[in-house]
Amino acid sequence: MIRIENLVKSFGAFNAVDDISLSVPEGAFLVLVGPSGCGKSTMLRMLAGLETPSGGTIAFGDRIVSDGNRGWTIDPAQRDTGLVFQSYALWPHMSVAGNVDWPLKIAGMARPERQARVAEVLTMLGIAPLATRYPNEISGGQQQRVAIARMIAPRPSILLFDEPLSNLDAKLRVEMRTELLRVHRATGATSVYVTHDQVEAMTMASHVAVLNQGRVEQFGTPEDLVRNPATAFVATFVGTPPANLVPVSVLPRERAASLPAQASAMYRPEDLSVSAIPIEGSLAFDFAEASPVAGRTMLTGISDSLRITAVVDAAPRFAVGDKVHFVLPEAPAALFGANGERLS
Numbered sequence: 303m304i305r306i307e308n309l310v311k312s313f314g315a316f317n318a319v320d321d322i323s324l325s326v327p328e329g330a331f332l333v334l335v336g337p338s339g340c341g342k343s344t345m346l347r348m349l350a351g352l353e354t355p356s357g358g359t360i361a362f363g364d365r366i367v368s369d370g371n372r373g374w375t376i377d378p379a380q381r382d383t384g385l386v387f388q389s390y391a392l393w394p395h396m397s398v399a400g401n402v403d404w405p406l407k408i409a410g411m412a413r414p415e416r417q418a419r420v421a422e423v424l425t426m427l428g429i430a431p432l433a434t435r436y437p438n439e440i441s442g443g444q445q446q447r448v449a450i451a452r453m454i455a456p457r458p459s460i461l462l463f464d465e466p467l468s469n470l471d472a473k474l475r476v477e478m479r480t481e482l483l484r485v486h487r488a489t490g491a492t493s494v495y496v497t498h499d500q501v502e503a504m505t506m507a508s509h510v511a512v513l514n515q516g517r518v519e520q521f522g523t524p525e526d527l528v529r530n531p532a533t534a535f536v537a538t539f540v541g542t543p544p545a546n547l548v549p550v551s552v553l554p555r556e557r558a559a560s561l562p563a564q565a566s567a568m569y570r571p572e573d574l575s576v577s578a579i580p581i582e583g584s585l586a587f588d589f590a591e592a593s594p595v596a597g598r599t600m601l602t603g604i605s606d607s608l609r610i611t612a613v614v615d616a617a618p619r620f621a622v623g624d625k626v627h628f629v630l631p632e633a634p635a636a637l638f639g640a641n642g643e644r645l646s
């Protein structure tokens with residue numbers, strides 16, 4: 303269990319992490335997701351003991367490992383955590399087996415035990431045949447597996463990942479997601495995973511914390527976030543594709559009638575339909591793009607700074623320059639106020 307209470311990290315007058323509290327159950331896979339600069343890496347660095355918090359506490363189980371109020375943090379090596387970064391940082395002069403062996407050697411494990419553990423984790427990651435190669439003799443994906451093997455070899459009870467897949471190509475990234483989850487389950491460790499990619503977050507997480515400007519916008523399961531977004535930011539950040547947010551002021555009159563004028567209405571892409579001509583409840587957009595998604599069609603329209611996306615079974619063929627009329631259901635799926643707060 304990881305317990306984070308009122309955590310703050312400031313750089314001068316700026317709070318990169320601004321009063322975050324979260325409890326992560328034992329064995330959970332927590333993903334910290336949010337746009338660039340929202341404070342994800344700073345959070346992870348504090349969990350790893352690489353930064354001392356400016357305020358608040360972090361506890362692993364019953365043990366406080368960082369206390370910003372008193373200005374101390376337990377050393378990274380003494381925290382029972384393993385960390386994998388986006389750059390693999392393997393030791394170039396050591397073989398694959400040597401890289402994985404090194405932390406065990408440092409921990410004082412006897413040679414026969416070490417050999418058995420190295421063989422075990424290399425097999426778990428599917429890289430046993432590469433044991434005697436050097437980092438410059440293996441691919442990027444294989445290097446990332448070695449970095450993960452090296453992290454889990456000493457059996458840390460908490461695994462920390464900072465965008466570990468972002469240097470891999472799209473196909474490998476999808477494969478490695480599954481692989482990482484398998485490793486997570488096999489070790490039983492509590493994992494915290496940082497990414498700016500909401501698809502990665504939603505597919506891997508047991509729990510997600512959506513961060514924005516150093517604060518948690520919402521903490522919950524992936525299903526909670528998609529079904530019941532707490533803020534306008536979450537609504538438009540998660541989901542494939544994310545939900546549409548349309549200011550009530552631009553809605554067709556028959557749809558805006560009973561809604562507060564300053565609010566924004568949320569419509570799910572799958573609740574919209576499209577038409578080549580204006581009809582009741584439709585809004586006109588310029589056609590932007592269409593793409594097939596799992597046997598359906600995803601259509602996007604643009605009007606000034608507003609983008610709208612519908613996912614439909616069948617659609618007329620549109621070309622750039624055409625008007626597409628997106629038909630909105632009678633009631634929005636949610637309403638958000640001017641500050642992004644959920645109204646209904």
Ligand SMILES: Nc1ncnc2c1ncn2[C@@H]1O[C@H](COP(=O)(O)OP(=O)(O)OP(=O)(O)O)[C@@H](O)[C@H]1O
Binds near residue numbers: 336
């Ligand atoms: N050492 C530092 N000194 C000053 N400001 C910093 C420092 N480290 C981070 N920041 C600032 O804190 C904010 C959060 O940074 P952080 O690296 O945690 O963001 P992030 O969400 O991980 O972003 P990205 O996805 O781009 O890596 C940013 O505005 C960043 O510029």
